[in-house]
Amino acid sequence: MTVLRVFNNNVVLARDASGDEVILTGRGLGFQAKAGSPVDPSKVIRVFVPSDGRDPDHLAQLLAGVPPEMIQLVSRTLPELDDAEQVSHSATLVIALADHLNFATHRAARGLTVEYPLRAEVSHLYPDELRQARALLSAVNQHLEQPLPDSEEVALALHLVNAGMASGDLTFTYRMTGVIHQLVSVIEAEYGLDLGHDSVSVGRFITHLRYLFVRVSQHQQLVSESSPISDAIRSTYPDATIVAERLAGIIELRLGDELTADEVSYLALHVARIAEGR
Structure with missing residues (x-):
């Protein structure tokens, strides 16, 4: 080399x-x-x-500001997390986590604690990533003279979500989190439900939304013309389709792109499953 x-x-x-x-x-x-x-x-x-497509110079500059010990600690700990294998080898994630933890240790040394505003949303929408973040924070704290506060697990979880979505920075993840929370709230209000993250149907819906947002951001939505399957979903679940169209309107306002007919139909299918408790 x-x-x-x-x-x-x-x-x-x-x-x-x-x-x-x-x-x-x-x-x-x-x-x-x-x-x-x-x-x-x-x-x-x-x-x-x-x-x-990450800029190597930018990543290297970030890396240069982080002590090698922190890089080694994150590199060693991340692959040990349950279900984190798909992101544990991401250079961008390792650098982002190490950079965040390094800055957090400097804050803690000055007695500064950050309370992240999305704790409720992260706990509700991303329970797996929050669990992994909690384990990562616990492992890191075992090697620090001054352990970091529990509130840091929220930011670490968002970095894990961000890595899973292959997004360049946390701006997209923050926006996605807010929109998902808004959409789930609309379904709760429409059907008089109190939805928990342990619901299989809600979990499927959130996963679907996360990948939908990636498709929207990459301009790779499902076909623009309504397909036979799409028509069948709309015919079978007319009430859920009405709710899905409301959700699509919110997504269009927040993300700036109109959803295709097929995308709306698949939203309706997930809404129907949630409404029926499946």
Whole structure:
């Protein structure tokens, strides 16, 4: 591998044998290294491969501001979380979590505690990610002289949600969380229900919405013309279709894109399942 840019003594941007740009960490890896010089493989501790079009320079800059010990702690802990295998190898996630935890430790040292406003929504909409975040925070706290407060699990959970959606930053995740909460509230009000996250139908609905929002953001919605299956859903569940059209209106206002007929029909199917308790 060849050094492309040195960020500090422990972080360099390099080009690997395949010609891809990678971020390398290791104590003393960047010391006296210059652009164009070969990488000393004996000093490389971790190789980060940017994905989903992430800017390698930006990720490396973030990484350069985080102590290597925090990177190693997150890298070691994340793969051990239940059901987190699909995101545990994400360079972006490891860097984002380590950067957040590092900043949180500095806040804690100054006696500053942040209460995140989305705790209720995160607990309701993302119970799996919150459970993983709680386990991650517990594992990290075992290695800190001053443990971080429980409130940090909310932010960690949102990072895990964000990684699962392959979004560039938390802005999209915050917006998605608010919209999902609003949509669930509309269904509760329409049918007089008090929906819990342990409901299978609600869980399916939330998962469907998360991927719907990704399709909308990537302009890859289901076919624009109503399909036979779509027509059948609308015919079978006319009341749920009316509610789904209300939900579609909210999504269109919040995300700025009109939903296709098929997307609305599949929303109706999920609404019907929730209303029927299935």
